[in-house]
Amino acid sequence: MKVTLQPSGHVIELLPGERIIDAARRLGFEAPQSCRNGNCHICAANLISGRVLQNGTERRGGELFTCIAEPLEDCEVQWENVLAPDELPLRSLACQLVDIQDLGGDVSQLQLRIPAGKPLRYHAGQYLLLERFDGELSAFSIASAPDEGRILELHILTREQNTLALVEHIRRQGMVRIKAPFGDCCLPRVPDKPVVMIAAGTGLAQMQSLTQFCLQAGFALPLHLYWGVRQPEDLYQPPHWADWQQQPSLYLHQVVSDVPDWGGRQGMLSEAVCEDLANLADYEFFLCGSPAMVYGTLDALLAAGAVEQQIHSDVFAYAPR
Structure with a gap:
């Protein structure tokens, strides 16, 4: 039996009699939960299609609690804040500029400090979106590795006027807003091949x-x-x-x-x-x-x-x- 999760589009396959959140956890998904008996409502989702059994009552739509709902057939549910294995939460952060160095070749190295108490989880090889002074977003690879603490390192080519202006704006402001992480060309874990x-x-x-x-x-x-x-x-x-x-x-x-x-x-x-x-x-x-x-x-x-x-x-x- 399958349950399709929206808005992510992920599909989880359940064992007979298994509750939705138990299947999600078994398959490595991160999902909001607390009491596991339907009282706290943290795991609430909306049943879009299909039938579930909840507290002995069959439901064909409306709110359900994934910790006690057992699908009776293939279902589709609207369930927010669910992360698939190796998927990380998207964060918006205001970062402090630590330093700008000239690396040669018209490339500037920017070091940004993530706010204390707000760790950013990302995989090696992912990228961020950096907010420009006009509100637009530009993508840059994160050059630092995930275990390098609160410092994010970027390499920015400044041969074009817009990127040169961006770096100078960050230098003057001493701060910049980012959104991260993005990208699936990354290493969530050590590879098993050269x-x-x-x-x-x-x-x-x-x-x-x-x-x-x-x-x-x-x-x-x-x-x-x-x-x-x-x-x-x-x-x-x-x-x-x-x-x-x-x-x-x-x-x-x-x-x-x-x-x-x-x-x-x-x-x-x-x-x-x-x-x-x-x-x-x-x-x-x-x-x-x-x-x-x-x-x-x-x-x-x-x-x-x-x-x-x-x-x-x-x-x-x-x-x-």
């Missing part, structure tokens, strides 16, 4: 969060980080790069695409990955860049034997092909 991270430009911020999370968790399998830019001047100075170079299981690759006489590695990121690694089906891939870059890399990886279900990018959600 990882390949492929980033263009400031997409490195997302990969920094993934890398730090894996290193802090003692991840023992190989980590490959491919970072691509158009010209050498775009290679800014990420804060952990020197430490990463000392990690025996972390392999760093910098690739420049548009300067043929550069002394380092040249070409496309996908070409570098396919040259270096055999058996791409053995790896989990994380991609960050423009939609054109991500889909071009995706096609090249699939053609070389990678498994589509093991390739992740936020581009797939916000710019589906």
Whole structure:
């Protein structure tokens, strides 16, 4: 028997005679509850369709209490504030500016402090929406790892006037409002396969969060980080790069695409990955860049034997092909 939850659209499958909230908990959902006997009303939901048995009475609509309601057939319920496994609550916070540093390559590192007593839960690799001075929202990857306390780190390219103005506005105000977390190209837990991270430009911020999370968790399998830019001047100075170079299981690759006489590695990121690694089906891939870059890399990886279900990018959600 199945219960469809709205507004999330998640579907949970119940065992015979099982109550809705018990099934949700068994399947790893986080749901509001307290008394478990229908008295506190915290777990209340609205029955949209189907039939349930509650306190010996059959119901076909209206309010129900998920801690005592047993579905008699497939149902649909409106149940707010329910989180699926690995899903985190969305928060709106006013953060204090701690510091702005120039990382080179026209990239600014912003460090924001989350308010005391209001922890932000996020997975490595997720992003936030930052409120601009005109009220619009801009997306930036969270470069810090979840276990790094109250500090959120961002890498912002300031070559365009609007992003330069945004950074200067934050500098003057000393505060900024954010919404987070967003994105499913992330690591809720340590992966069970070697990882390949492929980033263009400031997409490195997302990969920094993934890398730090894996290193802090003692991840023992190989980590490959491919970072691509158009010209050498775009290679800014990420804060952990020197430490990463000392990690025996972390392999760093910098690739420049548009300067043929550069002394380092040249070409496309996908070409570098396919040259270096055999058996791409053995790896989990994380991609960050423009939609054109991500889909071009995706096609090249699939053609070389990678498994589509093991390739992740936020581009797939916000710019589906």
